[in-house]
Amino acid sequence: MSTESNSQSSQPDNIQPRSEDKWQSDEFEGAGDVSQLPNGLSAQQVNSAIALVQSQQNTTALQQARSSFSGSTTTVTVKTRALLITLLSITITVVGIAINQPIVGISGTAVTLFLSVIILFPWLKVAITESLTPQQRALIVAFLGIIVTVAGLVKFVPGTINWDVSGTLAEWFGALGQILIAVIAVYIAWRQYVISKDLTIQQNLLTIQQNNITQQQTIDTYFQGISDLVLDEEGLLEDWPQERLLAEGRTGAILGSVDAVGKAKILRFLSRSKLLTPLKRDGHLGRAIFNGSGGYLEDLVAGVRVIDLGVMLAGANLSGTDLRWTDLSEANLVRVNLSHCDLVKANLYRAILYEANLSNADLNATQLFYGSLETASPRSRLHPPDYRTGERTGAVVENANFTNVKRMSEHNRHYCCHWCGEKSRKTIPGGCEGIENKLGR
Template structure:
């Protein structure tokens, strides 16, 4: 006799036929417990799937209304009696059956109305609706039972309605003024919102510009490095490569802000690309100094990138230019306000009409040699880095107002070669120091 398989049963997992495994006394109970647990989980899953399918089939999120058959039967009987009383014109039966029909219908429909109210109105909306209805009913009751209506009628009978026409016109004018005020307020709010959106858009634009500029600078760094370095990472700059590197530098200076210019200058200076390097006279290659770096030659050395007039009139204000080699650069009318120029090399730099207000000049180099022999650069005379002649910066008409940590030697040099306009801006004054510039 064969038994049909129950489709609800789950086939048990195949038993292992390994002869090395010994039978367990509790093996049967464990399997039965496992099967019962799996069966329970399966039934729960099927129930959940059935509920989900029923929710997908039924429109909305309405709950089922359970009504007893007895209530439905009574309702149908009351409807039949109502119709019969209407047909036979029996008043007392019609009134009684109508009342019973209304009561039973309201009882049956009440859960459905409750679900509709919960679905369409939040608790706060229901509270406001009930409070508004209570306020309206209260005003009607106050008008009816407190004698307010009679008082209003007496007061209205005493009013001269011919003269009150002007008052109505005044109220109409006031209403128009109030509407105009509301329109002005709405326009003002729109302006404020539009202004806030514009400010946020500008901030996003500024952030995007900063990101784009940084990507441009990174690309420049990589391009210059690939241009002047060989495969082994040694400096291998030829005349044409130096010219291209200077062209790239001049182009990028015109497309970045003050912060971008400062980053580029720090990169070039710390990479020794702005310093005059000693060269092999035959091969033109930079020579190592024996201490792990490149040897400098201030007199006859060749710079990988010669700044020249790239920074003339440039804005470098409030940026970090520490240890930057700006020697022999043309900084005419440059804005260096608030710059950190600690240990910067400004020898033979043209600072004519430059603004150094509030800059930090701690340890800045303005000349080589001794203060007594130092003098600004000359177009016709070569510099003497031993004595200091013609190695100094051109500081005529430069503004040194409120500069910080200015060394005594730098102050004396600026007073000596700055001219009358520069001397009036130097902290500590220039009393007792000769104006050798004669202007």
Template sequence: MTMEPNQDLPPARLESPQPLLTTEIDQRGAEGLVRPTPVGPSASLFAYPWAQGRDVATPPLVVLGLIGSIVLITISFFLGGWFGTIMLLIGTIVALGLSLQVLAPQLKEYFANLLTGNAPLFLAGTALFAGLVGGLKLVGVDRPIAVWYAQANWNALGALGEVFGALGQIMIAVIAVYVAWRQYVISKDLTIQQNTITQQQTIDAYFQGVSELVIDDEGLLEDWPQERAIAEGRTAAILASVDALGRAKVLRFLSRARLLSPLKRDQRLGRPILDGQGGYAEDRLYGVRVIDLGIMLAGADLSKTDLRWSDLSDANLIRSNISDCELVKANLARTILVSATLRNSDINGARFFYGKVETASPRSRVEPPDYRTGAHTGAVVENTDFTNVEDLSEEQRQYICAWGGTKTRATVPGGCGDIPNKLGR
């Protein structure tokens, strides 16, 4: 392949081709010209490392002279006497002359480069410092400094240095304490994350176990008495071993799976009956729940959780903490909420009773519920804290004020002045 000559190169470069050429970019050239560098037998073994691609090589005689001068100077150290002095003189003259001959172009280029780049800034800064020192000497400031230096109490300064050293040690101790505290915080966060992952795995295993327990091979609900007992035992164990968020997840799963709702049963086999609309029929009066919460949530902490559409009917939530919760559309009918806390919770659409508010009343230990009129279908809300609950409807307010008692009525938003206290205490 034939290359056309570069018209930008000097004529002398084009007329003197070199054997076995390799090209490299001259990094110092502003034009970025391609310059040939000789390789092969004709190139010198002693090329300057700062040459950066230029045709610079030391003549062989100069190299031999440098080596000879070094040998003469070395031998003269061992011989001594007048002969050694002569050898030292000759070696010194030859070494100085040849080394200056070789280094002169490079030194010239180095001093020329001082006019560009950062070197002038360094020289200017050095000159500024020297000028300030000279100016202080001219105005006589150097004499008071010398007097102060001679009369200074260096013992006091040494004691001051010890004080600074003690302060430094204190700062190091403070930094060590801070690092230890940060390690503790990071370790605590990692532990919390690990516990969260472990809890979620436990809850997933519970979901899988309950599903396999009460669903047959065809995907239909089939819960025999012993299977219901085992499902309730698993639920009681999982609710006692997880935190508030874990309990909320379990309750949402069981509610949406209709495992907490009373289902209509076949009177002979006890199997749930389909409602003809793709689900199971609900029977609040005689139905049987797959899992009956009972007292599993008594005194439980459910604060700051999402319990929307959860079926907590007939559950015992005495002294439980349900504050700052999402209770939208939750079913709290016949739920025992005595001394429970619902502060700041959203109860929009939450069911506290069935039927009409005028005839609804709390659950009774001896009287059966009447879901048509609402008698004995309501939640027990005595001594319950409803402070700052959100989206409280007028029907909810009337029922809570009528059957909540004195302490409950004092916490209802909007007050209960116009509603009689049917509880009587």
């Protein structure tokens, strides 16, 4: 009973955090199994004994923590006797100075200095230890050693120092110090410029990234809007004249507000959706006609395009973009920049490439004309094209730049040499020697 009462009385005074309780419970793992108790002891008695041991261990840990905490705080104690002696010596020193007695003054001064040093030394030691790291203390001692060494050399090495020369050297060192200060100032200004430049570059990159995100959102909205405009509820092409006009208006507006990559995305979307292809129409309803193979029937002569690019791309910059399989037929591409573009299997028949820049573009399997090479010729404003012979079905390539174009077929090379003019013939890879200039200029 005494054990139980002691445990109950000690528990409220020794409440510990959960973490400590967790540690303590590990020490008595398995102690809660009543089946393992000795004969004559109840579970309540065993639990009381465990609580007593825990309280004793907690008290011991608390005392150790207090002792460690108190040991970390250094206090400087001074006996009253030492203070009285110090005050007495100060008084003797003052009296010696007042009565002009050197012996009394020197004696009081020596005793005062000695006692003051003894009193201040522990505090000074603690202050230095807490405020300076070992490395800082070593550096201070090293600098003091250098100063004392220089003073010793000046004092005890006679005839080695010419003071006139030293004065000149001092002036030189002064000038050198000013130069070093100027150099440091220039370095600081340069570092500020570099940091400012880096911040400006990062800000520009963030702005470009934000603009790209905004542009992509605009393009996605355009895709959805065009799809809703030209398709009916069943997903079939239902482009009435007013709908085609609205689609062309939206396309012209967005092509003028996006960069080269955005333009290429829009052109690929419209090409693969057959919205730039001339489709055969029903004579009465004007609707596109199926070709019997799951698509729409094309009509190069009298077909109607859902979106006619017209002059939307004239003078545009499409440099370095992906335009594979795009249908740019009959588009006005005057002075357009197609350098470094991927034009593999692009359809450029009857396109106006006057003064266009095609340097370093990939023209593999690019279609520039229909029919036979011998009879093919550029488009005409006065006469319709003849897709059987190729007359007036070709692209206008006059004064175009073909420098370093890649994978140009022999048919396209001969066609360009025939109809690009003398200025552009010099830029075609492989040359145009022996090929007739049918353009005549």
